[in-house]
Amino acid sequence: MFQAHSEDRSAWQVFLVFLRLGLTSFGGPIAHLGYFREEFVNRRRWLSDRSYADLVTLCQFLPGPASSQVGMALGLSRAGYAGALAAWMGFTLPSALILIVFALGAAGYGAEIAPGAMHGLKVVAVAIVAQAVWGMARNLCPDALRVSMMVVATCAVLLVPSAWTQIGVIAAAGIAGLFLFRPAEVPGYDPLPITISRRAGALWLALFFVLLIGLPTVAQWLASQTLDMLNAFYRTGSLVFGGGHVMLPLLQIEVVPNGWVSNELFLAGYGATQAVPGPLFTFAAFLGASMNGPQSGWVGGLICLLAIFAPSFLLVFGVLPFWERLRLNRRMQAAMLGINSAVVGLLLAALYQPVWTSAIYRPSDFCLALIAFVALMFWKLAPWVVVLASGIAGWLMSVML
Template sequence: MKPQERTPAEVFFAFLALGLTSFGGPVAHLGYFRAEFVERRRWLDDRSYGDLVALCQFLPGPASSQVGMALGLARAGWLGSLAAWIGFTMPSALAMIAFAYGIAHWGGAVSGGAVHGLKVAAVAIVAQAVWGMAKSLCPDRPRAAMAIAAALLVLAAPLPAAQVGVIALAGVVGWKLLKVPGAGPVAHVSYGVSRRAGVIALSLFALLLAGLPLLAAVSGDPMLKLLDGFYRAGALVFGGGHVVLPLLQAAVVPSGFIGNSEFLAGYGAAQAVPGPLFTFAAYLGAAMHLPIAPWAGGLLFLVAIFLPAFLLVAGALPFWDALRGRDGVRAAMAGINAAVVGLLLAALYDPVWTSAIRGRADFALALAAFGLLVYARVSPVLVVALAALAGVVLG
């Protein structure tokens, strides 16, 4: 970590730029983060970033948001973590709240061609992440083979549980079979969280997970029941935003807080905004028929769905940095990091490639964006803007 300008303001503006431009879902977000914080700003090295991604893949909740929270925490403490979350999350959350207020024409304010160009840019961003991480995290044949095997397994069984299983299996294989002599421990990343604070965070996570449903049942308060539903969705779901949608629908539609057509309209709008898909919770909180102002409902349920992610990553980090320096853990992490590369490789095809590349023009645009990122070292924000413009022209 570099010592200069370790302020929450620095973290906020860095993540705000990404929150305004990071289209493409959680896998693309991880690519944007790597390009910005590993390659350009050098807040941490590639191996530390790979370790952090692996940890957040293990934890339930929105992995890319958890990586962002941890990066902010390491850079500027607790306020830095909050600044990272606000900067990355609020642009799309505010857009979703605005949509819930009835601005139906908001979705048409951006041309379909521009949105498609942004999806193509996500292909280049993820490809750059796979390219860069493979060079540093898969430097030999065994780890390259593990990455390819992980990609094949995930493509054969495209389920969130399969992804977690592949990561766990890679850790066991790495622990038993991989040798990393001379690698030495990775650069120390101080997240500024004591073990006592970590235990408190994990205890609070478990207390809310067990206590909210009991409190809702005893009191009969529908607001508490909703808070429990959103908190539980953020606490127990692996695989990102799309996986959480059925749980949210079950929590809000049958109970009559929102109609199914309104629910689906918000889901459609969520596909057209940057940032994490979990900000769909802000739309639901603003669109539901609640005894509080729509904007307040949006912010309340946005916090409810992201709170478990923050408690889990803050609770795990103080133990994670100590464990990953041990030889056995380093060998396991070498296997896990190889599997993470494989997961990114699989995701590069599905859903990133399959949803964006429709023909030769799209492939040409993705290739040009990849060249600008990897060889010309152009800022990802500029590449995204150029891809959106190209999408309009091609459209």
């Protein structure tokens, strides 16, 4: 049974764990899932690889930032609602605060970050994702059939790149699992200790839809830029599938034509978001702090940050109670064997595009990624040490080569 020590059950301890991740998790959402797996499956043993893959699968089905939602669910399982909030705050606030300060002009040297150091952070993401693929494949694809399903999923996602393709691949793998695996032979799993009742879950889901439908109506009735901001960012957080990068065109349509943020500032802020650890959705904090109008600065940044993440909280709280019970069904467990194989395939596809293709340009890049991989897998160095060393190495290579 995968259990943590009793002190890990407090919301404060959950916050401290996720704060460290929020300060060191570079590389984007796919890399974040690799960090989470290393921290909570391998190191702290809060849950098994199979349960972690199930949780990743659920969050990929939901709109919003999958890695942040996985963190919320892990916090919820450790310390209830307070744990979910603590996990989100620890993982999100470091990058959000940095971006708000950047927007206010106090960090005006953001454009001068050494490009070599930035490239080193991209390279280490290759090692982090490769470590996650290696470990999950060994546990979740132990035979030829599941390896084949993993390969098919990888090829489908790479050849037809789309968020809908990812969802379709997961659904198809689940259907295949129903026919290819015998439910009676499916081993048990370690359930997340979710204490939310199905009735409470239904209320959270109802609140999600009430806000999604009601905010546009209220914003139309009342001439308030604050309500318009809440509506725009809540709707974006509710409708984005496929990760943080997908929100770029949606937010651009919302804030640039309205004159809230100039297009040049929008693109500069999005570039700065790539330079900080944590979730890409913290870009909302930058936009809120940069707003033209009555709500900007710290207040505007926090409003937009809370608005874009609110749907994720409501969906995680609303769906998990039903998901936990559904997973106990034998046929669902059989489907999950196929789905978990597809999840590994999606991660393998992401290892190539965009992680590998945006980082490995020359032999020195490959050598740095290989050393980082060995440091993580075999030398067992802490991820933040490898990230820091890779950033320094990237800067040194840019100076020397």
